[in-house]
Amino acid sequence: MHRPVRAATMALRAPALRLPTEQAGHMDKTQLIEATTGRAADDGDQLTTESVGHTLDALFGTVEHPGSIAEALGRGETVHLGSFGSFHLEGGTAAFRPGKALTEFLQHTTR
Numbered sequence: 001m002h003r004p005v006r007a008a009t010m011a012l013r014a015p016a017l018r019l020p021t022e023q024a025g026h027m028d029k030t031q032l033i034e035a036t037t038g039r040a041a042d043d044g045d046q047l048t049t050e051s052v053g054h055t056l057d058a059l060f061g062t063v064e065h066p067g068s069i070a071e072a073l074g075r076g077e078t079v080h081l082g083s084f085g086s087f088h089l090e091g092g093t094a095a096f097r098p099g100k101a102l103t104e105f106l107q108h109t110t111r
Contacts, residue, residue: 029053029056032056033049033052033053033056034049036052036056037049037052040052069087069094070094072087073087073088073089073094076089081099082099082101083099083100083101083102084098084099084101084102085097085098085099085102086099
């Protein structure tokens with residue numbers, strides 16, 4: 001059984017796609033947007049950094065507006081992201097529980 005991991009803690013431990021200009025061990029929002037846009041382009045999708053940024057803001061929220069994950073948690077719902085993991089409330093605080101695919105990737109046990 002996996003123990004829930006706080007989202008902020010998980011982000012610090014999770015390896016991420018690296019751009020040549022990034023510092024090791026750190027990926028900020030701008031770098032995440034650029035990496036996601038590049039990944040989508042590699043898959044043949046035509047996304048702009050602006051559209052990816054708007055999508056991340058809608059999903060995770062901004063200081064001014066909660067995102068769809070925060071809104072669902074506020075209603076007491078758990079947000080399942082398939083085998084990536086899920087967000088849930090734990091004592092009134094948002095927590096993240098890694099799913100099987102993410103766990104296997106981080107432990108280098110994917111097939």
